[in-house]
Amino acid sequence: xxxxxxxxxxxxxxxxxxxxxxxxxxxxxxxxxxxxxxxxxxxxxxxxxxxxxxxxxxxxxxxxxxxxxxxxxxxxxxxxxxxxxxxxxxxxxxxxxxxxxxxxxxxxxxxxxxxxxxxxxxxxxxxxxxxxxxxxxxxxxxxxxxxxxxxxxxxxxxxxxxxxxxxxxxxxxxxxxxxxxxxxxxxxxxxxxxxxxxxxxxxxxxxxxxxxxxxxxxxxxxxxxxxxxxxxxxxxxxxxxxxxxxxxxxxxxxxxxxxxxxxxxxxxxxxxxxxxxxxxxxxxxxxxxxxxxxxxxxxxxxxxxxxxxxxxxxxxxxxxxxxxxxxxxxxxxxxxxxxxxxxxxxxxxxxxxxxxxxxxxxxxx
Amino acid sequence: xxxxxxxxxxxxxxxxxxxxxxxxxxxxxxxxxxxxxxxxxxxxxxxxxxxxxxxxxxxxxxxxxxxxxxxxxxxxxxxxxxxxxxxxxxxxxxxxxxxxxxxxxxxxxxxxxxxxxxxxxxxxxxxxxxxxxxxxxxxxxxxxxxxxxxxxxxxxxxxxxxxxxxxxxxxxxxxxxxxxxxxxxxxxxxxxxxxxxxxxxxxxxxxxxxxxxxxxxxxxxxxxxxxxxxxxxxxxxxxxxxxxxxxxxxxxxxxxxxxxxxxxxxxxxxxxxxxxxxxxxxxxxxxxxxxxxxxxxxxxxxxxxxxxxxxxxxxxxxxxxxxxxxxxxxxxxxxxxxxxxxxxxxxxxxxxxxxxxxxxxxxxxxxxxxxxxxxxxxx
Numbered sequence: 001x002x003x004x005x006x007x008x009x010x011x012x013x014x015x016x017x018x019x020x021x022x023x024x025x026x027x028x029x030x031x032x033x034x035x036x037x038x039x040x041x042x043x044x045x046x047x048x049x050x051x052x053x054x055x056x057x058x059x060x061x062x063x064x065x066x067x068x069x070x071x072x073x074x075x076x077x078x079x080x081x082x083x084x085x086x087x088x089x090x091x092x093x094x095x096x097x098x099x100x101x102x103x104x105x106x107x108x109x110x111x112x113x114x115x116x117x118x119x120x121x122x123x124x125x126x127x128x129x130x131x132x133x134x135x136x137x138x139x140x141x142x143x144x145x146x147x148x149x150x151x152x153x154x155x156x157x158x159x160x161x162x163x164x165x166x167x168x169x170x171x172x173x174x175x176x177x178x179x180x181x182x183x184x185x186x187x188x189x190x191x192x193x194x195x196x197x198x199x200x201x202x203x204x205x206x207x208x209x210x211x212x213x214x215x216x217x218x219x220x221x222x223x224x225x226x227x228x229x230x231x232x233x234x235x236x237x238x239x240x241x242x243x244x245x246x247x248x249x250x251x252x253x254x255x256x257x258x259x260x261x262x263x264x265x266x267x268x269x270x271x272x273x274x275x276x277x278x279x280x281x282x283x284x285x286x287x288x289x290x291x292x293x294x295x296x297x298x299x300x301x302x303x304x305x306x307x308x309x310x311x312x313x314x315x316x317x318x319x320x321x322x323x324x325x326x327x328x329x330x331x332x333x334x335x336x337x338x339x340x341x342x343x344x345x346x347x348x349x350x351x352x353x354x355x356x357x358x359x360x361x362x363x364x365x
Numbered sequence: 366x367x368x369x370x371x372x373x374x375x376x377x378x379x380x381x382x383x384x385x386x387x388x389x390x391x392x393x394x395x396x397x398x399x400x401x402x403x404x405x406x407x408x409x410x411x412x413x414x415x416x417x418x419x420x421x422x423x424x425x426x427x428x429x430x431x432x433x434x435x436x437x438x439x440x441x442x443x444x445x446x447x448x449x450x451x452x453x454x455x456x457x458x459x460x461x462x463x464x465x466x467x468x469x470x471x472x473x474x475x476x477x478x479x480x481x482x483x484x485x486x487x488x489x490x491x492x493x494x495x496x497x498x499x500x501x502x503x504x505x506x507x508x509x510x511x512x513x514x515x516x517x518x519x520x521x522x523x524x525x526x527x528x529x530x531x532x533x534x535x536x537x538x539x540x541x542x543x544x545x546x547x548x549x550x551x552x553x554x555x556x557x558x559x560x561x562x563x564x565x566x567x568x569x570x571x572x573x574x575x576x577x578x579x580x581x582x583x584x585x586x587x588x589x590x591x592x593x594x595x596x597x598x599x600x601x602x603x604x605x606x607x608x609x610x611x612x613x614x615x616x617x618x619x620x621x622x623x624x625x626x627x628x629x630x631x632x633x634x635x636x637x638x639x640x641x642x643x644x645x646x647x648x649x650x651x652x653x654x655x656x657x658x659x660x661x662x663x664x665x666x667x668x669x670x671x672x673x674x675x676x677x678x679x680x681x682x683x684x685x686x687x688x689x690x691x692x693x694x695x696x697x698x699x700x701x702x703x704x705x706x707x708x709x710x711x712x713x714x715x716x717x718x719x720x721x722x723x724x725x726x727x728x729x730x731x732x733x734x735x736x737x738x739x740x741x742x743x744x
Binding site: 024025026027028040042043044062064065067068105107109170171175178188189190199203204206222 | 367368369370371372373374375414415430431434457458498500501502503505506509564565567568569571572575576578592593595596597598682683
């Protein structure tokens with residue numbers, strides 16, 4: 001990806017590029033620097049500078065991290081600095097940067113950005129360009145997502161094995177986390193909810209799982225700056241007919257959606273197809289906020305990119321990685337969850353994970 | 366100490382108001398209002414994103430679970446405390462974790478806060494801001510534009526002063542956080558008896574922390590047999606039971622952080638007896654020098670004198686420590702602070718040394734300053 005960035009800079013209207021991060025990792029914010037440089041930042045200030053003639057300089061405000069960054073990125077010029085702002089301006093001047101492309105502006109504090117902007121003629125966001133580079137996944141990228149899928153499957157398997165009446169949500173999360181880390185995840189954004197009338201999915205808490213509960217899992221492993229996601233529902237004990245019947249709506253929504261997806265189709269098709277199933281069943285009111293916001297997400301530069309609604313005009317293209325989730329609030333049962341990660345192929349979509357798309361039942365003896 | 370931050374905060378007690386009793390909340394708000402009156406600030410805005418500094422948690426008991434979502438509390442002399450946050454989906458759960466009665470979701474916290482200040486009938490001219498260093502560029506720009514007519518003063522020092530010493534409840538929470546680190550190290554030393562990978566050690570340690578309800582857990586290690594010797598996140602490299610690694614463990618429990626750093630050899634043998642013996646003597650003397658009323662300069666000077674009589678050297682890449690509590694790095698910074706240590710301060714202390722072939726040897730603990738000797742919480 002570093003070579004791709006160098007190409008972007010060399011071929012475009014900018015004299016140099018700066019990728020910046022404050023070391024926070026968020027499922028909802030792209031991680032351009034990690035994605036391009038191939039190293040997980042831990043310092044408060046991390047900046048990767050690339051000039052149009054191919055000079056690459058990595059600035060980090062944590063001296064002890066210099067060796068690790070060099071080793072991971074292969075970049076020779078890695079500098080431990082006390083302030084990226086004061087170190088970067090002379091670099092920009094030395095390289096004659098008039099037009100600076102930037103990704104990660106919103107991670108900067110106001111003073112840093114202001115002084116950078118004052119030090120060059122123009123600042124242009126290159127976030128969209130970087131995102132486009134990642135859209136069609138190459139072979140290596142696809143292998144990373146396949147690994148993430150295996151991690152997600154391992155996580156759900158662990159959740160199914162571990163859940164039982166008497167376990168607390170956070171204990172369950174610990175079991176699942178261990179399984180996912182053992183499978184290779186470097187971090188996990190996992191949500192668990194248990195109860196008989198779940199109102200939303202949330203980070204695990206100290207509620208004790210009970211017989212008759214419905215467990216909602218949203219498992220999102222992270223690996224090398226990428227994220228994938230799977231959503232499932234487990235009934236603790238035999239589900240009643242109503243739960244089974246309502247969950248069938250989610251399965252129908254998923255199956256119907258997958259059938260309609262091919263390259264060239266607008267992503268809105270995902271939302272309109274799923275909403276069609278729920279509206280036909282009388283749940284139109286619950287297909288909009290506050291009950292439902294998106295029917296899926298694209299995974300691009302690390303975490304979540306495009307969110308999928310009925311207004312999303314982006315066309316699917318070969319190599320795109322998405323999660324599609326007909327997660328749905330249903331008054332009679334509470335929230336139910338089902339979500340699969342897909343990769344768009346030449347002819348349609350392939351589900352990356354192996355976990356069955358069904359309502360799971362954990363019988364407890 | 367700086368380490369990889371998690372993508373979500375999770376733990377035993379996500380929405381547990383018990384972490385901060387209502388009387389603690391009321392007392393803290395009163396203290397802030399008193400400080401505001403002292404310095405003629407009409408409204409105090411406390412921001413939190415990623416919760417590195419712990420200011421918002423100190424005031425509201427709220428920890429942003431998702432790092433990029435900011436929240437902001439407004440305190441004025443007369444009106445109730447208000448809280449603005451970004452995700453309407455989690456508003457119900459936020460309401461259950463804080464004693465603040467009015468919690469509102471909005472897209473732009475900065476703009477909504479500015480609007481609310483106008484709506485309040487309290488003659489606001491001067492605003493104090495706390496935690497605004499963490500504000501995203503777009504939000505800080507929106508705030509500056511929306512509050513252009515007010516005098517705005519950085520007021521971080523107000524909360525740092527209030528947080529400098531810990532209450533009995535806070536000390537108890539820190540002790541329990543510290544105990545988790547100690548237990549994890551004990552288990553790792555007992556159970557690891559063959560070659561493992563760094564990632565396996567971290568997975569095990571993280572699992573132990575989570576089972577005990579930790580909200581956050583961080584591990585760094587120095588494994589000079591495999592890579593550069595500096596402390597870094599775990600990778601896939603192997604650790605043999607005879608290797609000497611330095612393990613850094615940090616746990617957050619009920620909001621409170623603790624750290625523990627030890628050189629470890631998993632076969633149970635003491636890592637290089639002579640160097641460690643010297644380091645331990647230096648370290649013990651360092652900890653004993655941390656007395657109420659002493660200054661960081663006195664402590665540093667004494668450490669330098671102690672080390673000069675050994676075959677060790679101080680690695681200045683690493684600081685000697687800092688305050689610890691709701692933030693993993695609070696004032697005072699022992700390396701640079703001039704203020705005296707005071708009773709009931711809690712510190713993450715460390716002595717970073719190099720020996721022999723430039724190998725790293727760090728010992729560190731979480732301590733609570735006392736009237737006489739400091740109490741090591743992570744023993």
